[in-house]
Amino acid sequence: MDPVDHDSGASDRDPAGSDARGHAENSRDERHAPAFIRLRAVIAAAHFHGLELDVRDFAAEPGEASPSPATLCRWLNEQGAVAKGMRLKWRYLIKMTNSPPIVLLFRDGSAALMINASADQGVVWLRDPLRGEGDLPVPVDELRLSQIWTGDALLIKRRRDQSEADAPINASWLAKMVLREKKSLRDIAIASMTLSILQIFPPLIVMQVIDRVVNNRSMATLVSITAIVLVLSFYEVLLSYGRRELTLVLTTRIDTRLSLHLFSRLLALPLEYFERQQAGNVIGRVMAIYKVRDFMTGKLMSTFLDMFTLVVILPFLFYLSSTLAWMTVAAAGLIGLLVVVFMGPISRIYQHVVRSEMERSSVMYETVAGIRTIKTLALEPSRKQEWDEKTADVVRWKLAAGRMSNWPATLSMPLDMFINRGIILVGAYLILTGSSTVGVGALVAFMMLGGRVASPLVGLAKLLEDLNEVRTSLGEAGSVLNQPTETKALTTGMRPRIKGALSFVDVNFSYPGSTGKALDDVNFEVPAGTMLGLVGRSGSGKSTITRLLQGVSRSYNGYLKLDGVDLREINLTHLRRSFGVVLQDNFLFRGTIRENITAGRPGLTIDDVVRAARLAGAEEFIERMPAGYETWIEEGSTNISGGQRQRLAIARAVICDPKLLILDEATSALDPESEALVNANLERIGEGRTMVIVSHRLSSLVNCDQILVMDRGRVMDIGPHEVLLERCAIYRTLWMQQNRHTAGKQGADRTGPAPLIAEGD
Structure with missing residues (x-):
């Protein structure tokens, strides 16, 4: 297959995002633009x-x-690829013989594919990405290449192992993310080790001041020691600043990578998952991972840095007095033992704390999201009561957790006091009884260093206590983010040229947890360019058909084909970009009308926006607004009517010129005048594309080429309006119910409705 000509066929998008009217693939200027050539080079290398x-x-x-x-x-x-940009010199590039295609980036913004090199001949072999694989490559020497090449190259390969983006969210995954910053960790470790060594000197200096300066009243020694203190203090301040800067950069990088990954993973979750879960609950679980982030970049990082102090100073303490050093280590060890003993009970309580906080957050989210309903129905008292109940749960469990945590803190307090106060009393006793050779200066130095050694030991023990909350938070976040994603479907699969022919062959589908079938042996076929209406009673399976077409659910049995290709074999991103979808209740983003219409296609021009608005019947009300297409839409679309919102959604769907357009009760929110305007434009909207229209108003489907009648998940009949009136009892019943005012006329023109209904399908 020619990597240059292999595309979706709908339209090509230039680097600025331009996708106007879907005719870019026929535009000679765009196909020869440098940016387009660069993209084609990348696509060709990936195709290899x-x-x-x-x-x-x-x-x-x-x-x-x-x-x-x-x-x-x-x-x-x-x-789904692994790509790396590199700056190479000629002497290295010429040695890359028999390598996969390498993308060389040129100064004019274009690129070429290097498919081979010859060090003996002093040339590299380049191929034009706009030409086929069968075309002969061109040999280029160093002089000619240097005139056009920036020195940048792009290396591409297929990802074969489980990447960081697909790996389960757990402690191991987070550890790998941190360890990726090896250079920063190395620099921080060196700075910490140096600071730890410098921290030995102040106690030593104090010991010398007491033993030599004060006792011997030596002014010369005091001056020398003062100079040393000033120099060491300067370096300590400098190193401390550098370590804080390095730590800040490290934590910022980790936070950025974590935030980007979490949002990407959340977007990759299938729609079915969000439909089954409470939105506030999902947000609360995902946000719980930021507690893990705070732990890793806060307490864990500070304890990790303090451990360097322990490694350096602890041997020196044993040098000063092994007896006092063992007492310090033993007291800190007992504190750690207390924390370990209480870890289990505290962990169980913290699980209740996290869950109760998420439930309270869900109430807050629902209240804000449904504030219009709450205000109009005066539901403030009931929502306040529910909030009070959830808050009471949070307070009760937090109080229980605090009381449980208070026990190890209280029991460890005497040990902590012994480390900070008792050691000096024991040291003084040893000096007075002659049991130790430690002098007064050495005892003071030991006290100065002993506190610094005890602090990381106690901190390490208390770190275990924080692990309970971290483990719970990580589990809650993983319960959402470790759900199966659509990543593979979004990045792999075929990208055929979409025309719009649909074929359902023995399609069966059931929703998760449901015992009945939403679709039961559905069979029908329509050619490309058909305007297909879907009708039936509520729950008959109309919207389920549109969900399967959009790839929302892929767990169906049978064959659903688009232009002869099974829908599950088509790349999901390509499939959805080829569709336009308008739902009964459409969401508009906070922004201008123009930004909402061009959502997903930001490079389109105002002419494209006007054309789409005119097709959707939205042009007339947009032009009446003071700012026109730059009118700002507030959150929740509160400053426009439901009908206006619906017409903007239709404009957003048709602006990318989709080959298949789905309207699922798209005109239900429109007033009769707006509905008549949209229906009048449906034939123009449907030119050159397949349309699937779900509607309870049969009058809006009269002009459809085919109307599919559904009942309890089965196809009852398919045909034009007039044919269905004659032979399909269900369709005829629905039509008569919606057109009772014409019943007399219809009874005069044809056999009465009752006998026809009795005949059945």
Whole structure:
């Protein structure tokens, strides 16, 4: 297959995101634009490794005339590849013989594929990405290449192992994320070790001041020691600043990577999961991982740094006095033992704390999301009562957790006091009884260092206590983020040229947890360009058909084919980009009307926006607004009517010129005038595309080429309106119920409705 000509066929998207009217693939100027050539080179290199990419999936960074190596790497990694940008010199490039295709980036924004090199001949072999694989490559020497090559190269391979993006969210995954910052960790470790060594000197200096300066009243020694203290203090301040800066950079990088990954993983979850879960509960569980982040970049990091102090100072304490050092270690060890003993009970209580907090957060989310309903129905008292109950649960479990944690803290307090106060009394006793050779200066130095040794030991013990909450939070976040994702379906699969022919062959589908079938042996077929209506009573399976078409559910039995290709074999991103969908209740983002219409296609022009608005019948009310297409839509679309919101959703669906358009009760929120306007435009909207229209209003489906009648998940009949009136009892019944005012006329024109209904299908 030619990697250059292999695309979705709907339209090609340039690096600025331009997808106007779906005719970009026929535009000679765009196909020869440097940025387009660069993307084609990347696609061709990925095709060599069995990865089929679509230009339309690429989202350019704002302000980039041509995609940078970093932008290309980001896109490739999202699509299931492993990509790395490198700056190479000629002497290294010439040695890369018999290697997979390498993308060389040129100064004009384009690129070429290097498919081989010859050190003996002093040339590399380049191929134009717009030409086929069968075309002969061109040999280029160092002089000619240096005139056009930036020195940047892109190396691509297929991801074969489980990557960080797909691995389960657990402690091991987080540890690997932290260990990726090896350079920063190394620098922090060196700075910490140096600071720990420097911290030995102040106690030593104090010991010398007491033993030599004070006892011998030596001014010269005091001056020398003062100079040493100033120099050491300067270096300690400098190193402390450097370590804090390095730690800040490390924690910021980890926080950024964690946030980006979590949001990507959340978006990769299938729609079915969100439909089964409470939104506030999902948010609460995901946000729990930030407690783990705070632990890793806070207490864990500080304890890790303090351990360097322990490693350096502890041997010196044993040098000063092994008896006092063992007492210090033993007291800190007992504190750690107390914490370990209480870890189990505290952990069980913390699980209740986390769950009760998530339930309370869910109430808050539902209240904010449904505030309009709460206000209109005066539900404030009931919501306040529920909030009070959830708050009481949180307080009760937090109080229980605090009381349980108070026990180890109280029991360890005497041991902590012994480390900070008792050691000096024991040391003084040993000096007075002559049981130790420790002097007064050495005892003071031991006290100064002993507190620094005890602190990380006690901190390490208390760290185990925090692990309970961290383990619980990580488990809650993992219960959401470790759900099966659509990543494979979004990044793999075929990308055929979509025309819109649909075929259902023995399709059966049941919703999770349901005993009955939502679709039962559904069979029908319509050619491309058909306007297909779906009708039936509530629960007959109409919306289920549209869900399967969108790839929301793929666990069906039978064959659902689009242009002869099974839907499960098609790349999910490509499939959804080829569709336009308008639902009964559409969500508009906070932003301008223009931004909402061009959502997902930010590079489209105002002409494209106006054309889509005109097709949807939205142009007339948009132009009446003070700011026109720049009118700001508030959160929840509170400043526009339901009908206006629906027409904007239709404009958003048709602007990308989809080959298959799904309208699921799309006109239900429209007033009669707006509905008549949209229905009048349906034939124009449907030109050159397949349309699937779900509607309870049969009058809006009269002009459909075919109408599919569903009942209890089965196909009862399919045909044009007039044919169904004659032979389908269910359709005729629905029609008569909605058109009683014309019953007399219909009774005069044809046999009465009662005998016809009695005949059945």
